[in-house]
Amino acid sequence: MNWDIAQNWFQPQKRKQKRSVNFPNGTWIKFNVAADQMFYISGADLIDLSSSFQQNDPRSFMLFTGSSLGRDRSSTVINSVSYNSMTENLVETAIEFSGEENGSLDADDKIFFYGRGASGFDLDVDAIDHHQNIYFAENTYWLLIPDNSSLRGKRVTALDAPTSTSLTLDYATSYTHIENDVINPFKSGLAWTGPSFGRGASFTIIPTLSDIKTSVDADFVIAIRGSSSDIEYIANPRHIIDVYLNSRDDLKANFNYTGLSKQTKSFTVSGSELQEGVNLVYLDNNSTSSYSLPHFDHATVNYGRQLNADNSPFEFYAPIHSNTVAFTLTGSSTPSVWDITRITNPKRVNVESVGDDYSIAVDLPVDTLSRFIVFDDNDVQTITELELVSNNDFTSLRNHEQGVDHLVIGPEEFINAAQSLIDHRGSSRFITLEDIYDEFSGGNADPTAIRSFLQWTQEEWTAPQPYCVLLLGDTDYDYRNITGASTSKVPTIITGAYSNRAVDDRLAAISGRIPDLAVGRYPAKSASEVEDFVEKI
Secondary structure (H helix, E strand, O other): OOOHHHHHHHOOOOOOOOEEEEEEEEEEEEEEEOOOEEEEHHHHHHHOOOOHHHOHHHHHOOEEOOOOOOOOOHOOOOOOOOOOOOHHHEEEEEEEOOOHHHOOOOOOOOEEEOOOOOOEEEEEEEEEEEEEOOOOOEEEEEEEEEOOOOOOOOOEEEEEOOOOEEEEEEEEEEEEEEEOOOEOOOOOOOOEEOOEEOOOOEEEOOOOOOOOOOOOEEEEEEEEOEOOOOOOOOOOOEEEEEEEEEOOOEEEEEEEEEOOOOEEEEEEHHHHHHHOOOOOOEEEEOOOOOHHHHHHHHEEEEEEEEHHHHHHOOEEEEEOOOOEEEEEOOOOOOEEEEEEOOOOOOEEOOEEEEOOOOEEEEEEOOOOOOEEEEEEEHHEEOOOOEHHHHHHHOOOOOOOEEOOOEEEEEEEHHHHHHHHHHHOOOOOEEHHHHHHHHHOOOOOOOOOOHHHHHHHHHHOOOOOOOOEEEEEOOOOOOOOOOOOOOOOOOOOOOOOOOOOOEHHHHHHOOOOOOOOOOEEEEEOOOOHHHHHHHOOO
């Protein structure tokens, strides 16, 4: 093929420029959230961080998190790669600021917000699925205290209540998920699982269920990962696993398959078969092969839950949609209820006393499920580990300035060791991984942020756009350092469940599977190894 002719067959895409967001000048406070839950930050802790905050009007305070709302973006690079338009880095989420009305930050003020962790349940229209984050364990939040106190941050507002309701329910749907990634049986790939149980052994899953509505059925989903006690000798043993609930009188499901893949089984039981509190799901390995060594992967249970506010905090989903409903809640004191269907724009739901109980009236949208959280204002988890961040406007990379020919991406600890390489190459720049995370994944250690950054350099930087990138640092399949022995400095993209296919190309593949930049890696584990590498160039 004649490339001089063939290159003219390509028609470059004209992409709309994505302007960087200019945040107000001010002071940023960084903190992490581990799970989906209600949280608060106290005025006292903010004042302890800096007494100067008392000079700011708290009505101007703003809370931000990454646009993926805590979850990783692995789906954009693992299974298939196609062009994706740039997304915003940070999005503002509404808060409820108790005590801000007087325009002064006081020690007893509280910032309430619904926080999202790295893993948890996601609601997509009428589908509820658990997302297990494979890259990081906590989600980063950013509290901005603007210099300009006349600004106003996003606040939680009241949910509009219907004038009447057509249905009254004393229960809703509740979900619980059990997954503890502790072992990678193949020491490669993405197949993180729980403990193994060989032939003749049993593994017990222990879901804790509260306020069960016994007249409503419950659904169980159980997943296991096949493995072998001697994978080189018998790579595909047969697994026969019987599943029981709370006793071994009634078989609920059966796994019977050969190989190393993950298999899932579902079963439905009457709510009357559940036990209040601790339930026991037995997985009995009755395989005929002594090499059978499956691992428990995860379990999800959804069941009808009576809305007992004394057992808050808890989330629930409306079991129906397209209706006006009054939910009855019980409890010894008036609870708080938020509609958290839209994570960044929660609504406070009006709670009314009805005799000895409480009621919330909601207009459930058409064809879309709704999500709520019940909590006690005096029993909300507090955020105490706050980090003051200075001189961060999130535009050191996310801008439209002149680019360079060569990029070196590595952790901040390698900057000094790599400086002579940058000087040697001329039109080069060292980009810290920490800056990439802050500006392209909201501060979370998501390797897809590297891809987003490289895409930004191609679409938003003025000429010259980089044409090659060196990833300066080792990588590892253990992104979250579950083993405590991960050597990862600059993450890669790994595809495949039980075979380790590290593909740096996907970090530089913007328009498809073919990289848009030349990409290479030097797997340095320390600054001294970087120095040795640079000296040899």
